[in-house]
Amino acid sequence: MNDADLIAACLRGDPRAQRQLYNQFAGLMLTVCRRYLKRQEDAEEALLLGFAKVFRALPTFRQEGSFEGWVRRIMVNEALMELRRREPLHLSFEEFAQPENLAATPATADMQLQADELLALLQELPIGYRTVFNLYALEGYSHLEIAETLGITEGTSKSQLSKARAMLQRRLVLSTAAR
Template sequence: MLKACLKNKREAQKELYRRFSYMMKGVCLRYSSNTSDAEDLLQESFIRVFQNLHKYKDEGKLGAWIRTVTLNCVFEKYRSAKKDKESVLYVEEYFEKAQELDDILEALALEDLLQKIQRLPEGYRIVFNLFAIEGYQHDEIAQQLGIQPGTSKSQYSRARALLREMLIKEGYFHSNTVNYDK
């Protein structure tokens, strides 16, 4: 199938898309604020996959490679958007009940958690996804997004604070309120 894709055979390309689009849309949904943006990202990712398929070496799983291409799209989009607006950094500590938040997030229904992640501002959402779900370190995230490691840490903290605030509003927490004004 890969060989046929490399020869631009449309049927093979469609088959590859059919096999991986379900999973990749899940990834895109996590990095986007809504379904429409997620599908735009998915489309862009697959176009790039087909354009760069010759670079794929048959060493790892194709799914993992496609996921990397998708994440690269996310990074690129973030970097280009970052140029247009000045990042305002808030390096501050939030006194949160860390373990309690983790427990609640893990216990949340998948769709519910996804909805909350999607409501995060773009930068927070990307850092949270990369750190908490993909398993990237802050140094790696900073390198990929072209930001300082401290910024990555603070954005992750703010993402958690925002998630916590959402959960408080929904009655999961009954403790102190966090000011997350940007």
């Protein structure tokens, strides 16, 4: 069943189609939620709340662009809402901008990490860095969109992204060296 047929069946209230939609996207969307939320339970909560919103908002999907992208945007927004409920979103982490916390060694192409290792490295980032990095690098938001979404300036978004990249780069080097 393609996305259009699946959506149509869900709109008719077909429980099998609803289950199929959930099963089709749940794994990927849980990964999206986990990138923002440290605790598995919080990510699962965001996932369930996000799917509730997906099913409620399904009549508004205009079939313009990717259905997966539409679902992803709902999940990102839900993860951000859960993040705000769980952890205050402070985007000024000057203590992490110290030279010893920034990358000193350029990353190399041969750094091979498993997805769970990358997720662990992302989870180690301060919440502000992690959130901006995820929105920009993984979700494709612009700095303007990030600024509007998080209530910060574009400059703060750019600064947080730069610091996140530097910290990730340093930790990748350290992680690879430890192997």
